[in-house]
Amino acid sequence: MYKHLKHHYLTMICIGGVSALVSCGEGTPKSPVVKTDSTGAPVENTKANSDYKPAFAGQTRIGSVKTVTPYDYKVLDSTLKSPWGITNLPDGRLIITEKSGVLRIASTDGKLSEPITGILPVKFAGQGGLLGIRVDPDFGSNRMVYWVFSEERPEGTLTAVAKGKLSADEKKIENAAVIYRATPAHKSDLHYGGRIVFDKDGNLLVSTGERSDLETRPQAQDLNSGLGKVVRITKDGQPAAGNPFLGKTGIRPEIYSYGHRNVQGLAFNPATGDLWETEFGPRGGDELNRIEPGKNYGWPIITYGIEYSGEKVGDSLQQKEGLEQPVYYWDPVISPSGITFYSGNGLPEWKNNLFIASLSRTHIARLVIENNKVVGEERLLAGEGQRFRDITEGKDGALYAITDMGKLYRISKK
Template sequence: MRLAAALILALLSTAAQAADPTFDTSAGQVRVETVARGLDHPWSLAFLPDGRMLVTERPGRLRIVARDGALSPALEGVPKVFARSQAGLMDVILARDFAQSGTIFFCYAEAVSGGGRIAVARARLEQSATPRLADVTPIFHQKGPPSTGLNIGCRMAQAPDGNLFVTLGDHFAPKEDAQTLDNHIGKIVRITPDGKAPADNPFVGKPNALPEIWAYGLRNAQGLAFNPANGQVWEQEHGPMGGDEINIMVKGANYGWPQVSFGRNYDGTPVGTGKAHMDGVTDPIWHWTPSIAPSGMAFYTGDLFPAWKGSLFNGALKFALVSRLAMKDGKPAKEERMLQDLAERIRDVRQGPDGALYLLTDNSAGRILRMVPAQR
């Protein structure tokens, strides 16, 4: 009986693998497995030390996903979110000392008069029989005109010194807000784990400037990651019609929005000056024109795909694909587009502890996908 049961399980596993779609890539054929189903617009993914996953759903739920794909109930303790259009519960990351502290950080849209704004919270993940968040503490609130739910993307990354980088969209707000320093619109901020401005931030003590700002002139950032090759923080953002960008975030730098862009406004008119470059503005190191609507980014360091080590992976919403950027001299040099036939909007891309690439699909019946070599 045991032998028969084992044989049935093996056959079922083989049949499940055979049903998973395969795709040709520069690293050979890859198989895309479904790890979990039934997520409502999943936005961000973070791996727990035991291989389980924390996943945010845009309407305001945080779940733990078991290694077999089972979804926990929504965790208690998540603040009420402003869930409208692109806004809701967004990024989640584990603190660098998570193994000792159980601390996580997450960002979300909170309701304010006239719409929503980004808030960042710190919490402790209680992993009991009924997991929940405890000691939930908002540590940062965005200042500036609220969003109606558009261009409100938020990604986070924690530096080795413990400080947090947080991206903040331009909200389709009055055009020059991303260029002025008296608000957090169209900015990337750098804050301590308690939400304070580090003393060495570039605009600390400057008149009419918020001390949390690290860089400005951004539009709608959807990706943020540290480059393991050199420690630089890289950011990825949506342009309008064209001009999606990847930027290296330099202390105090201006990235130009809405004065310069490789794209055009949605009505076809030029953006700002109508130019792609301007004195005093830091150029992107890569741009997509036409726009692919990138979201989620991860540098690949694993062993499962040796040919892709050092590459930068980006999800794409509009073009429903995964973009791999090969590097040369520390910058993107060549693009490979893959999984187009999957026909899924890709919201997030993460490298798993097993070296596989994990993807979140952006729809009301969202999935967690795992990309692995087809032959192993």
């Protein structure tokens, strides 16, 4: 019945005359900084979309926490055009992607460079464009930059990974080349995934989406498809040594984990070294997962969400043997995009907490995680009314966040 499923740019839908929150645009009151270390009522008090029961206590709607340490936030710039990815340069400046295909460098006081040329053409439509970005761990010596983008191919579009060298004058990317394509291509402009991180061995982990359509959705479970996966590749785009399916017949060797819907958050926990991700559910069922190699994270077989129409997803299963449970889920959705763990010393109570850029609920979610379980949740900057797209910790210990409306924020101890 539905070829292209709606995605996380919708605000309200009306079903049977009743308006229901699907994803985005609903602001929440600004949360003041309250000096308390107690756990209060959950931050979410809106009715869930379903009556599904969590698999374990604390898997959703955990008690709230409030930051005790006074902190400030300010807008450094508001002229960016649909920024999508942000990361650090070794000198502390920030490099930012804009979906239309523009790359810029920003100082930590908000001064933007002119557009950097040399980026490969992107398919700028829907959720597609210039997406996640990282610089080489050896950038100081090789000046290499890696990015994810939606690429147009004869058969449709796909998630691609490219690399190139930032010129000495920082005006262009030299010798840009695609190193990986998540095939098959498909005629859709939804669910590209698009985040990218380096692991401790210098390999790249990249998220791909299952492209949203009912016909491509099952490929999240297909080990001979690049859709709905987290892949682990070398700097040249080859399957990385130690991958869980390396050498196995009929399975793509670059696959690291599978059963994903649309992963837009990837980050390593500095305390444990574990890889964590956030991914979009449909109507309800946004997930936080701790990623282990070779594991199946369930989509579309299990989910805590329902279809945007209000119908059940598949057989309406939330748990099944052999499929991983999310560490945490949200219903209604928050539309979780970029994530980062805080490792600085500026706000000690934030140490090793996870910060999530929330699009539809227009806040930054702070999660306190202990023993791989969420034990507290807070909403920051909720009064700003911004669709937060990505967030990173700067070299100076501050958090830097970008929004769909073009703003660059700095969040730090007062």
